[in-house]
Amino acid sequence: MLLIGVLLLCACSTPNKVQRQVNKDAVLPQITQGEHQGAYRNLYRTPLGQRQYPAHCEANCYPADQALQCNTPGQDCRYTAAQQAPELTTGFGVQWLGHASFVINTPDGQQLLLDPVFGQFDWPVRWVQWFAGIIKRPYTPTISSTTLAETDAVLYSHLHYDHFSHQSIEQIGNKPTYYLPLGMADYMPKGGYHIIEQAWYSQSQQGELSIHLVPAHHFNNRRLFNDDNKALWGGWLLEHGENTLFFAGDTGYSEHFKDIQQKYGDIDICLLPIASYHHEEHADWYRYVHTTPEDALVAATELGCKVMIPWGYGNGSWQMGDISSHSPLLRLLHMQRQLNSQVPLLILNEGDSVQL
Numbered sequence: 001m002l003l004i005g006v007l008l009l010c011a012c013s014t015p016n017k018v019q020r021q022v023n024k025d026a027v028l029p030q031i032t033q034g035e036h037q038g039a040y041r042n043l044y045r046t047p048l049g050q051r052q053y054p055a056h057c058e059a060n061c062y063p064a065d066q067a068l069q070c071n072t073p074g075q076d077c078r079y080t081a082a083q084q085a086p087e088l089t090t091g092f093g094v095q096w097l098g099h100a101s102f103v104i105n106t107p108d109g110q111q112l113l114l115d116p117v118f119g120q121f122d123w124p125v126r127w128v129q130w131f132a133g134i135i136k137r138p139y140t141p142t143i144s145s146t147t148l149a150e151t152d153a154v155l156y157s158h159l160h161y162d163h164f165s166h167q168s169i170e171q172i173g174n175k176p177t178y179y180l181p182l183g184m185a186d187y188m189p190k191g192g193y194h195i196i197e198q199a200w201y202s203q204s205q206q207g208e209l210s211i212h213l214v215p216a217h218h219f220n221n222r223r224l225f226n227d228d229n230k231a232l233w234g235g236w237l238l239e240h241g242e243n244t245l246f247f248a249g250d251t252g253y254s255e256h257f258k259d260i261q262q263k264y265g266d267i268d269i270c271l272l273p274i275a276s277y278h279h280e281e282h283a284d285w286y287r288y289v290h291t292t293p294e295d296a297l298v299a300a301t302e303l304g305c306k307v308m309i310p311w312g313y314g315n316g317s318w319q320m321g322d323i324s325s326h327s328p329l330l331r332l333l334h335m336q337r338q339l340n341s342q343v344p345l346l347i348l349n350e351g352d353s354v355q356l
Contacts, residue, residue, distance in 0.1 A: 013190055014190060014191055014192035015190065015192070016185065016188055016190060016191070016192065016193040016194070016195055017192070017193070017194050017195065018185045018195045018196075018197060019195070019196045019197070020182065020196075020197045020198075021196055021197065021198045021199070021202045021203070021204050022182075022198075022199045022202055023199075023201070023202045023203055025201055026198075026199035026200060026201050026202040027043070027199060027200040027201050027215070028182070028199045028200070029041050029042070029043045029200065029232070030182075030232075036229075038230070039228065039229040039230055040182070040183070040220070040229045040230075040231070040232045040233075041229065042217060042218070042219065043215065044215065044217045044254035044255055044256050045217075046254075048284055048285060048288060049284045051252075051253070051254070051287075051288060053253060053287075053292075053294075053295060053298075054253075054298045055294040055295070055297070055298055055335070055339055056292075056294060057292070057293075057294055057331060057334070057335055057338070060334075061330075061331045061334060061335075062074060062323065062327050062330045062331055062334070063330065063334055064330070065330055065333050065334070066081075067079055067080060067081035067333065067347075068080070068326060068329065068330065068333070070326060073324070074323065074324035074325070074326050074327045074330055075324045075325050075326065076138075076315060076325060076326075077314075077315070077325065077326040077329070078349050079329070079347045079348075079349055081347075083346060083347065085307070085346055085354050085355075085356060086306060086307045086344050086346075086356070088243075088268055088269070088306055088307065088356045090107065090240075090243035090244075090245070090268050090269065090356050091106070091107025091108075091240065091243060092104065092105065092106060092107065092238070092240075092243065092245050092268075092269055092355075092356050093105035093353060093354070093355045093356070094245075094269065094271070094309060094348075094353065094354050094356065095351070095352065095353040095354075096309070096311060096348040096349075096350060096351070096352055097116070097118075097141035097142075097143060097316070097350065097351070098139060098140070098141045098314060098315070098316020098317070098350040098351075099115075099117065099137075099162060099311065099312065099314065099316050099317045099318070100114070100115040100117070100157075100162065100163050100249075100250070100273070100311055100312060101113070101114065101115050101116045101117055101118070101141055101316075102114040102115070102247070102271060102311075103143070103147065103353075104238070104245065106207075106208075106209050106238065106240060107208070107240045107241070107243065108207050108208035108209060108240065109207075110152040110153065110206065110207050110209060111147075111150050111151050111152055112151070112152065112153045112154070112155060112238070113151055113153075113154045113155070113172065113176075114155050114157075114236065114247050114271070115155070115156055115157055115163045115164070115247075115249070116143075116154060116165070116168050116172065117141075117161075117162060117163060117164070117165040117168050118140060118141050118143060118165070118167070118168045118171060119137075119140050119165070119167055119168065120136065120137055120140070121161040121162070121165075121318075122161055122165055122166050122167055136318075137316060137317070137318050138315060138316075138325075139314075139315040139316045139350060140316065141316060141350065141351075142351065148171060148172055148173070149175075151172055151175070151176045152176055152177070152206065152207070153176050153177045153178070153179060153206050153211075154169075154172060154176050154177070154178045154179070155178075155179045155180075155211070155236045155247070156178070156179070156180050156181075156184065157181070157216065157233060157234060157235060157236065157247070157249030157250065158181065158184075158216075158218060158220045158231075158233035158234075158249060158250060159184060159187055159220050159221065159222040159231060159233075160220075160221075160222075160250065161222075162317075162318055162320070163249070163250065164184075164187070164222075166189050169188065169189060169193075170189060170191070174191050174192045174193045174194065176194075177194050177195075177196060177206065178193055178194065178195045178196070179195075179196050179198065179204065179206075179211055179213075179236070180195060180196070180197050180198070180231075181197065181198060181199075181213055181220075181231060181232035181233055181234050182197045182198065182199055182231065182232040183197070183220075183230055183231030183232055184197065184220075184231040184232070185197050186230075186231065187222055187231065198211075198212075198213040198234075199213065199232070200213055200214060200215050200232070200234055201213070201214065201215075201263065208240055208241075209238055209239070209240050210238070210239040210240070211236065211237075211238060211239075212236065212237040212238075212239065212264075213232075213234045213235075213236060214234055214235045214236070214237050214246075214256075214260050214263075215234055215235070215256040215259065215260070216233055216234050216235045216248060216249045216250065216251035216256065217251045217252040217253065217254040217256055217288075217289065218233050218249065218250045218251050218252065218289050219233065219289060220232065220233040233249065233250075234249060235247055235248040235249040235251065235260075236249070237260070237264060237267075239264070243268050244264060244265075244267050244268050244269070245267075245268065245269040245270075245271070246260070246267045246269065246270050246271065246303065246305075247271045248270070248271065248272050248273060248291075248299075249273075250273060250276075250289065250290060251273065251289070251290070251291060252287065252288045252289045252290055252291060252295070253287075253291050253292075253295035253298065253299060257299040257302045257303050258302050260303060261302060261303045261304050265304070266303070266304025266305070266306065267303045267304055267305050267306070268305075268306045268307070268356070269305070269306070269307055269309065269356055270299075270300055270303055270305035270307070270308045270309070271309050271311060272291065272296040272299060272300060272305075272308055272309070272310055272311070273290065273291055273296065273310070273311055273312040274291060274292070274293040274296045274310040274311070274312055274313060274328045274329070274331075274332050275290065275311075275312030275313040275317060275321065275322050275328040276290040276312060276320055276321035276322060277290040277291065277292045277295075277321055277328075278321050278322055278323055278327075279321055286321045290312075290321060292328075292331070293310070293328055293329075293331040293332035293334075293335050294331075294335040294338075294339065296308070296310065296332070297332070297335060297336060297339055297341045297343065298339075300341070300343040301341065301342075301343055305343050306344070307343075307344045307345075307346050307356065308343050308344065308345055308346070309345075309346050309347075309348060309354075310328075310329065310332055310345070310347065312328065313325065313326055313327070313328040313329050314326065314329075314349075314350055315350055316350045329347070332345070
């Protein structure tokens, strides 16, 4: 037992191997002087309350929908309508684990994890949440040890506790390569992890897969004090041949969606957030950094998405900034009709998989 304890202690103290990827066309939105020198900034920011949104739901935004079977209105639901996935033949497989966590199988036979958080918040926030009135996650994703062992790469979008988890990283282990925005390696646990940090519009190669970090309209912090935007944040674009998959990360609506489409062309598969935009007192701020369902529908059009898979809501969410677990999905289905959106939607329940 003593020998095992020593080996575990040595593994936990093993330094991580960190590489930085800043290609010649990369964008590095870092403050170079003044009080906030070294911090990253949101290049798409506007004064709070002055952001112009192309669409907005004014009234009756959450009508009941027969496709959504719920235990109580808008709460603890399952999508039951028949769906026909578009025939894209990209070779990408997508499994939604819940909230922002996905398993991605790539055309060249690799397995990736996007923002894997398998349990509750890391300590100490899981303690603080009780005092702050944050709802405990009622459902946590199920993933087998076999699936974890087959992971080739892990991609995290930013540091917030519902997207980045030390507990989950320790479950996954140090076999995969971890892709992070610049500065996030400082927040990884020690344990011999292989980490590649990237700037916006930088590219790494993982097998036949090109991995691009792209902008998001959000922010980054992890600690209670003094680390605001010390690390970058972003979304991830996966490219295999002419086929693409885009994971937006947490983001509000801004011009960055048009910029991404201009650089990479129309996107085959778009994984877009639709939740955490509601607040009785601070509605402007919550929407500023989180897309409403109608914002996501507009973004899907601007990105040229051939299919949109929404996330952020559901039984595996923490319902931060939501009226109920599935109110964002009700609003999405309603606004799809109101806007006459032509982007195909594919609605997954937690654990569902689809081959596209």
